[in-house]
Amino acid sequence: MSQSSKLLLIGKIQATQGIRGQLRVIPFAGDASSISLLDHVLIKAPNGALETFPVRSAMAHGKRVILTLTQFENINQVLHLVGREIYAERGQLPELPDDEFYWSDLLGLEVVSQAGEALGELVDIIETGSNDVYVVRLDGREVLVPALEDVVLSVDLEANRMTVSLPEGLLDL
Numbered sequence: 001m002s003q004s005s006k007l008l009l010i011g012k013i014q015a016t017q018g019i020r021g022q023l024r025v026i027p028f029a030g031d032a033s034s035i036s037l038l039d040h041v042l043i044k045a046p047n048g049a050l051e052t053f054p055v056r057s058a059m060a061h062g063k064r065v066i067l068t069l070t071q072f073e074n075i076n077q078v079l080h081l082v083g084r085e086i087y088a089e090r091g092q093l094p095e096l097p098d099d100e101f102y103w104s105d106l107l108g109l110e111v112v113s114q115a116g117e118a119l120g121e122l123v124d125i126i127e128t129g130s131n132d133v134y135v136v137r138l139d140g141r142e143v144l145v146p147a148l149e150d151v152v153l154s155v156d157l158e159a160n161r162m163t164v165s166l167p168e169g170l171l172d173l
Contacts, residue, residue: 007042007050008093008104010035011086014064016079021072023081025058025065026127028103034094035065042087050087063129101155109162111136111145114153119143119171122162134162143171 011025027035035041035058042050054070067086072078096102103125111119111134120138125147132147145151145164154163 006090007087008090008102009085010041010088010093010102011065013043013067013081013084013086015082016075017061017066019075021068021074021078023067023069023078024061025067025086027063027065028125028127035067035088037094038088038092041067041069043081044085044087046084101157105157106134106155106162109155109157109160111162111164114163114165119164119166145170 009028011027013023014026015024016022017024025035035055038055038058040052040054042052044050056068056070058065058067060066069078093102106122106125109122111122113119118138120136120141120143122134123137123142124135126133126135126144134145134147134152136143136145143166145166151166152162152164156162
């Protein structure tokens with residue numbers, strides 16, 4: 001698969017919105033404008049298969065996105081989609097500013113301290129509302145790292161590395 005057709009996880013369907021078949025989506029990067037540029041999205045079924053759905057509209061709703069898919073007209077038609085992940089082809093998505101990343105690009109990064117000490121692998125991201133939290137795993141232990149400017153010093157996707165300055169005592173918890 002070429003880089004331009006690589007699939008990226010761009011969000012998760014949180015709930016239905018209203019009675020006209022709209023979906024409330026937690027975006028994993030960017031904002032509604034990223035999703036509103038898409039002509040279609042891929043939604044992951046429980047069996048892992050990806051199904052393509054044409055996008056009618058996507059608009060910002062606070063920190064969420066209200067997504068309307070072309071073929072659905074009422075809430076009963078979309079209930080089965082709640083909880084599912086949404087993907088898009090990388091080539092369809094806009095480039096992000098230098099300090100923003102798609103979640104899919106961050107997962108799997110090696111996380112190191114300023115001194116170069118290996119802290120583990122970034123295995124999950126928790127969306128908390130105020131800021132994301134990175135789940136870093138090393139030797140079966142998980143450390144929760146706040147995704148804040150003064151904590152995350154740099155992200156180098158080419159080197160597959162994130163450098164952090166952890167708050168004092170975080171590793172002792």
